[in-house]
Structures are given as structure tokens and as C-alpha cells.
Amino acid sequence: MLHLESIPAILRVLIVFCVILAAIRMKLSLGNAFVGGAALLGMLFGLAPLALAQSALASLVHPKTISLSIVVCLILVLSHSLESCGQMQRLFDRFQGLLRQPALNLTIFPAIIGLLPMPGGAVFSAPMVKHLGQQRGLSGARLSFINYWFRHIWEYWWPLYPGVLLATSIAELNLWHFVLTLFPLTLVAVAAGFKPLADTLRNSRANGFAQDRRPSPGPFLAALAPILVTIAGGIGAGAFLTARLPESMVAISKEMGLILALLAAIALVWRQNRFTGEARWKVISNPELLKMFYMVAAILVFQGMLKDSHAVGDVSRELIAWQIPLVPITIILPFIVGLVVGITIAFVGTTFPILITLVTNYGQGHLLPAYMMLAMAGGFIRVLLSPLHLCLLLSNEYFGAGLKQVYRHLWFPCLILLVCGYIYFQLLGG
Numbered sequence: 237m238l239h240l241e242s243i244p245a246i247l248r249v250l251i252v253f254c255v256i257l258a259a260i261r262m263k264l265s266l267g268n269a270f271v272g273g274a275a276l277l278g279m280l281f282g283l284a285p286l287a288l289a290q291s292a293l294a295s296l297v298h299p300k301t302i303s304l305s306i307v308v309c310l311i312l313v314l315s316h317s318l319e320s321c322g323q324m325q326r327l328f329d330r331f332q333g334l335l336r337q338p339a340l341n342l343t344i345f346p347a348i349i350g351l352l353p354m355p356g357g358a359v360f361s362a363p364m365v366k367h368l369g370q371q372r373g374l375s376g377a378r379l380s381f382i383n384y385w386f387r388h389i390w391e392y393w394w395p396l397y398p399g400v401l402l403a404t405s406i407a408e409l410n411l412w413h414f415v416l417t418l419f420p421l422t423l424v425a426v427a428a429g430f431k432p433l434a435d436t437l438r439n440s441r442a443n444g445f446a447q448d449r450r451p452s453p454g455p456f457l458a459a460l461a462p463i464l465v466t467i468a469g470g471i472g473a474g475a476f477l478t479a480r481l482p483e484s485m486v487a488i489s490k491e492m493g494l495i496l497a498l499l500a501a502i503a504l505v506w507r508q509n510r511f512t513g514e515a516r517w518k519v520i521s522n523p524e525l526l527k528m529f530y531m532v533a534a535i536l537v538f539q540g541m542l543k544d545s546h547a548v549g550d551v552s553r554e555l556i557a558w559q560i561p562l563v564p565i566t567i568i569l570p571f572i573v574g575l576v577v578g579i580t581i582a583f584v585g586t587t588f589p590i591l592i593t594l595v596t597n598y599g600q601g602h603l604l605p606a607y608m609m610l611a612m613a614g615g616f617i618r619v620l621l622s623p624l625h626l627c628l629l630l631s632n633e634y635f636g637a638g639l640k641q642v643y644r645h646l647w648f649p650c651l652i653l654l655v656c657g658y659i660y661f662q663l664l665g666g
Contacts, residue, residue: 241282245550248280253573253586266582267527270534274541281545288541295540296533300405303491305532308398309525310498314462315352316519317502321509323459324349328364330456342368342379343429346386351463353397361387362634377641382429384631384642385649388620389425391580392612393418395470395494398532399580399612404490406539406588407608411474411490417605417664421613424656428649462501469497535585548593555594562598563661566591566607567654570615574622583615606664613657617650 252273259269278288295301318324331345346361362383369379391397393415400418404411457464474493481489506516542548555565569591573583588611595607619625623639632642 246554252277267530267534270538274538277541278545281547291544292537295537299488301536303488305529307494308532309529314502317505327459343386346383350387350390376635377637380631380635380637380642381645385429389422392421399584402584418609428652462505466497466501470494539589542589548589552593552597566611567614570611571618574615574618610661
């Protein structure tokens with residue numbers, strides 16, 4: 237009879253990954269897929285039913301799980317509030333004309349919309365990109381690429397993205413140190429994304445707005461105020477709470493700072509737009525909130541099971557014994573999961589616990605931020621290329637572009653991003 241202990245730990249973990257990915261491909265919710273994966277993982281590593289339940293319960297009631305789930309849900313409340321009251325549309329309207337070069341507007345507005353994470357957010361910037369792009373004779377595939385690529389230039393480090401929050405939580409890294417480390421990836425993404433626009437930019441001066449008078453930026457900044465309040469308030473409140481809270485609560489100070497800032501931003505939106513009680517209830521009773529809370533909790537339960545089952549340690553020891561280089565593992569593992577899942581928080585939750593332990597056991601703990609940067613770059617490139625990515629599907633549908641046509645524009649910037657990410661990793665001491 238075959239004993240579980242005789243099966244390599246890496247193979248058992250890969251079996252769990254395959255089951256999770258297959259469940260997602262079968263349209264099972266991410267939450268259910270990760271809960272099932274956590275249970276299977278525990279069983280494959282010999283945990284008794286009581287130990288499985290204790291591990292899941294401990295993860296669910298952990299302050300990190302609760303605070304991170306609340307942050308993600310509040311981000312969705314803010315997004316839905318801005319959408320339902322028309323403030324996102326006003327942001328769009330007030331931005332038009334601020335810049336004289338339409339070619340720059342093509343990229344900047346998707347980037348502005350990308351500051352606020354929302355499922356399928358590419359559809360918000362699509363109308364403006366289409367309006368400006370058609371004037372310049374750009375194809376639907378190129379416009380879809382522009383709208384999609386520049387919508388996602390922030391996701392490597394922007395502190396409102398759940399994947400970033402989860403990565404810093406799992407790695408126990410300072411959020412703002414992580415932000416500063418990964419920020420250069422956005423500069424690379426912007427530069428790489430401009431290549432398909434080269435001809436457009438060369439001719440932009442001759443075909444600028446025929447507008448005599450540039451509108452005041454005041455109304456635009458007023459519409460952008462909730463996002464500014466969230467970021468500035470999150471940074472300020474997080475720093476204040478870190479300095480004032482007892483040591484036992486410092487670990488969740490950044491999440492608490494973001495919670496306070498998000499509540500202030502939501503209150504500002506509701507007040508500015510005179511939300512009625514019915515409108516507020518409609519936003520906070522959105523089923524998406526419960527699904528997102530469940531998904532974050534399920535991913536953190538899976539992360540907890542990786543630790544409690546000793547799967548992470550066993551896999552780490554095997555990879556070290558097999559002398560597999562750490563850098564390829566750091567790139568390839570998130571790369572594979574990101575392709576199939578098509579969402580950042582999923583590849584972070586599944587692969588980062590293993591990578592973090594590997595980095596530590598290889599004696600590279602002092603370079604953990606550099607390895608996390610490389611893992612984020614590798615995983616997110618695959619998320620961008622994933623045919624399951626909602627923004628890619630919606631953007632292609634809006635512009636009437638085929639997947640293969642958009643991939644022709646997408647593959648080269650992704651390659652540039654991966655190469656530059658590796659060079660940056662080397663500069664960080666990797």
C-alpha cells in the first residue's frame with residue numbers, strides 16, 4: 237500500500253494546485269476552489285479532520301484575515317459607490333481637454349481609472365479611448381491593448397490592490413517599503429506600453445485638440461478627491477497607528493489605517509452625492525462583497541493550511557536537496573498559476589508562502605523584497621496574458637478585437653517587463 241509520506245511533497249502540492257486550477261476552469265468560485273484545495277492539502281499531508289478544522293478556524297479568526305477582508309470589501313464599496321452615483325463618469329468628463337495631446341489622453345485616462353481596483357474596470361476608460369483612437373485611425377486591437385495595458389500599470393505596487401496587500405501580509409514586509417521597491421516596474425510598464433503608440437505619438441502635435449481654452453483642473457481633482465483621500469489618509473493613518481498602537485497590534489496597523497481612510501472616502505462620496513439610505517443599502521448589500529470577503533478568507537485559510545500541514549517546509553527541503561536554482565522557481569511558479577487563474581490575489585496566495593520559505597531557507601532572507609518583486613513581475617505578466625482575465629475579455633468585446641490580434645501587441649511589452657524585472661532584481665542584489 238502506498239503511503240502519502242512516500243510521495244514527494246512537491247508532487248502532492250502540485251496535485252493540489254492542479255485540482256484548484258481545474259475547479260476554477262470548471263467555473264467553481266475562487267472561494268470554493270481554495271477551500272476545497274485547503275482540505276485536500278491537509279489530507280495529503282496527513283492532517284486529521286480535527287487538525288484540519290482547527291487550522292481553518294485559526295486562519296479565519298486571525299486579525300490579518302479579518303482586517304484584510306474588510307479592506308478589500310471597503311475598496312469594492314468605494315468603487316461601487318463611485319460607479320452608481322455617476323462620479324466615475326464625471327471624472328471621465330472633467331478629464332477631457334486637460335491635455336492638448338490626444339495620444340497621451342489615450343493612455344492617461346485608463347491609468348487614472350486603474351488607480352481604483354474594480355472587476356472589469358477597463359470598460360470605464362474604453363469610451364474615451366475609442367473616441368480619441370478612432371479620430372487617429374487606430375485599429376480595434378490596438379485600442380483594446382492600450383485600454384487594457386495602461387489600466388494595469390499600477391498593480392505591481394499600488395496599495396489599494398488586494399494582491400499587494402496580501403503579498404505584504406504573507407511576507408510580513410512593510411507595505412511602504414514594498415511599494416517603493418516595486419514602483420519602478422510601473423515606469424517600465426509605461427515605457428514598454430508606449431511602443432505600439434510610437435507612430436501615433438509622432439503625429440500627435442499636428443492632430444491635437446482644436447480647443448482654444450484648456451479647462452480648469454479643479455473640477456477633475458474634486459471628482460478624484462475620494463481616491464486621493466484614500467491614499468493620503470491610508471499612508472498618514474497607517475504611520476500614525478504604527479507609532480501609537482501597542483506592539484501586539486502593529487502587524488495590522490497598515491490595514492487599520494486603510495480601513496479608516498476608506499471609510500472617510502466612502503463617507504465623502506455619499507455626502508457629495510447625497511446618497512439616500514436606500515442607495516447606501518444597495519451598495520453595501522451587493523453580493524459581490526460577500527463573495528470577495530469569502531475569497532480572501534478562503535485564500536488565507538489555504539495559506540494557513542500550507543503552514544500547518546508543514547507542506548511549505550517539506551517542499552522547500554526537497555527543492556534545496558534537488559539543487560533547483562531559486563530564481564527560476566521564483567519566476568515560473570507564479571507565472572504558471574497566474575496564467576490559469578487570471579487574478580493576482582490567487583497566484584500570490586498560492587505561491588508566495590512556498591517562495592518565502594524557500595528564500596529564507598536558501599539563506600537569502602535579506603533579499604526577500606527583491607524576490608517578491610521578481611515573483612510579482614512573473615506572476616502578473618501571466619495574469620496579463622491570461623485568456624481568463626476579465627478586463628481583457630471585456631476590452632476586446634468593446635473594441636471588437638480578437639484575442640490573437642491583441643496578443644500581437646501584448647507579448648512584446650510583457651517580454652520587456654520580464655527582462656527588465658530580472659535586471660532590476662540583479663541591481664537589488666539578487
